[in-house]
Amino acid sequence: RDWSSDVCSSDLFNFNSPYRKKGFLFNKIFNSILNKEKCLVGNLNFYRDLIHPHIIVNNSINITEDLLIGSGELINVKNFIIKLYSLYNMDYNDYISIDESNSLTNNRKSYFSKIKYSSEEELLKLTHYDLQKYTLS
Numbered sequence: 001r002d003w004s005s006d007v008c009s010s011d012l013f014n015f016n017s018p019y020r021k022k023g024f025l026f027n028k029i030f031n032s033i034l035n036k037e038k039c040l041v042g043n044l045n046f047y048r049d050l051i052h053p054h055i056i057v058n059n060s061i062n063i064t065e066d067l068l069i070g071s072g073e074l075i076n077v078k079n080f081i082i083k084l085y086s087l088y089n090m091d092y093n094d095y096i097s098i099d100e101s102n103s104l105t106n107n108r109k110s111y112f113s114k115i116k117y118s119s120e121e122e123l124l125k126l127t128h129y130d131l132q133k134y135t136l137s
Contacts, residue, residue: 008063012056013049013070013113016127018134029081032095033088033131040097044078049112052126059117071123072116080120087128 016026018034025041032039049070059069085092 009066010056010060010063010069013051013068013111015051015053015056017053018130025077029084030131030134033085033090034134036090036095038095038097040099043098043100044081044096045076046078047074047076047110049073049110050075050077050080050120050123051118052123052130054126055118055122068113068115069117070113070115071118071120072113073120074110074112075120075123080124083124084127087124088131 016024016030018030020027020030025044028039028041031037049072051069051071055071056069059067081096082092085095
């Protein structure tokens, strides 16, 4: 039997969780929120197709063809982070310090999924749930 015809691949856009390794932007943000600590980041004013791991898993189960899974929209990372802080009644400006000199050049093209799997509101809701659950464990 040729098993290669039974294999499907999922290519993913950007996703994060509270379990993200140190050094990554969202690890810094989640740590800042959970521990109410300030953090230093680079330029946040850029757009990405961000999706939650829950949406990726749900759309990867029982796939019958190769998929590219993303939210289907470009999300401004800075605005998303501001909204995330506000869910915890925290002022973004009190916890985030920007060091533009330490920023990666952000001149990549902004790609997004042509199929809409999720929205910024759903990402915010699921991320908020993750952080609440993470603090309880």
